[in-house]
Amino acid sequence: MERDALMSPVIDAPIVVDSEKVENGNSPSEKKVIVIFVLGGPGSGKGTQCAHVVQHFGFTHLSAGDLLRAEINSGSENGTMIQNMIKEGKIVPSEVTVKLLQRAMKESGNYKFLIDGFPRNEENRAAFEQVTKVVPEFVLFFDCPEEEMERRLLSRNQGRVDDNIETIRKRFKVFAESSVPVVEYYASKGKVRKIDAGKPIDLVFEDVKEIFSPFDADVN
Numbered sequence: 001m002e003r004d005a006l007m008s009p010v011i012d013a014p015i016v017v018d019s020e021k022v023e024n025g026n027s028p029s030e031k032k033v034i035v036i037f038v039l040g041g042p043g044s045g046k047g048t049q050c051a052h053v054v055q056h057f058g059f060t061h062l063s064a065g066d067l068l069r070a071e072i073n074s075g076s077e078n079g080t081m082i083q084n085m086i087k088e089g090k091i092v093p094s095e096v097t098v099k100l101l102q103r104a105m106k107e108s109g110n111y112k113f114l115i116d117g118f119p120r121n122e123e124n125r126a127a128f129e130q131v132t133k134v135v136p137e138f139v140l141f142f143d144c145p146e147e148e149m150e151r152r153l154l155s156r157n158q159g160r161v162d163d164n165i166e167t168i169r170k171r172f173k174v175f176a177e178s179s180v181p182v183v184e185y186y187a188s189k190g191k192v193r194k195i196d197a198g199k200p201i202d203l204v205f206e207d208v209k210e211i212f213s214p215f216d217a218d219v220n
């Protein structure tokens, strides 16, 4: 079958074919796309915990920040604009970020996604829902004291242009002003699962694991 014939009309992500049914000669079946947004302040441990969830529960981890950094490195025409926004801790226009997420979802071949660091503001949220028509199952929110996040970011040592005290303070401000309202929006819909992220990594994961237990039987 042509690849395009396997595309969902909604997010343009691939329909996941149930291999057993294909082997049995039945028609391919489509699995519902599952999206979990992962939010929390800079350095709250989103990426660290997502890596554990991927290993245990078979999700694909898509970090909006990583996709934007890859776009800079690809030499894209938007590269300079994205680089400048990241240096200033500002939020890149949703049009750019949603396109990158949509492409990554499509290319993954999976149907279960942890979307990390997104939506960062109301514009991100509305654009994603409008373009993909996908509503998140829930929002995993990592709640961590600012002093702890600052300590973690200053010792992260990954050479990120935004892990310096000046940009970190700007990122905290943007988080409070633009991202917290998005968390509140989802909280008003009963969709937020809040985690105490100030604890050591393994203890945080104990709490995360509990939230993901309904997906246990679903590991690939």
Ligand SMILES: Nc1ncnc2c1ncn2[C@@H]1O[C@H](COP(=O)(O)OP(=O)(O)OP(=O)(O)O)[C@@H](O)[C@H]1O
Binding pocket: 040, 041, 042, 043, 044, 045, 046, 047, 048, 049, 065, 117, 152, 153, 155, 156, 197, 198, 199, 200, 201, 202, 204
């Ligand atoms: N629970 C924890 N306790 C101590 N250090 C942690 C914890 N979780 C993550 N870290 C460390 O803190 C740093 C930031 O973690 P991570 O990159 O996962 O955060 P993040 O929320 O994804 O950050 P950003 O939004 O800036 O990308 C990393 O060096 C990581 O190893």
Ligand SMILES: Nc1ccn([C@@H]2O[C@H](COP(=O)(O)O)[C@@H](O)[C@H]2O)c(=O)n1
Binding pocket: 042, 063, 064, 065, 066, 068, 085, 086, 087, 088, 089, 090, 091, 092, 093, 097, 116, 117, 118, 119, 120, 124, 162, 171
């Ligand atoms: N939805 C997003 C996510 C990120 N950015 C920009 O990238 C920076 C780094 O993000 P991390 O999640 O990796 O910390 C962030 O400060 C923004 O400048 C964005 O614009 N939109």
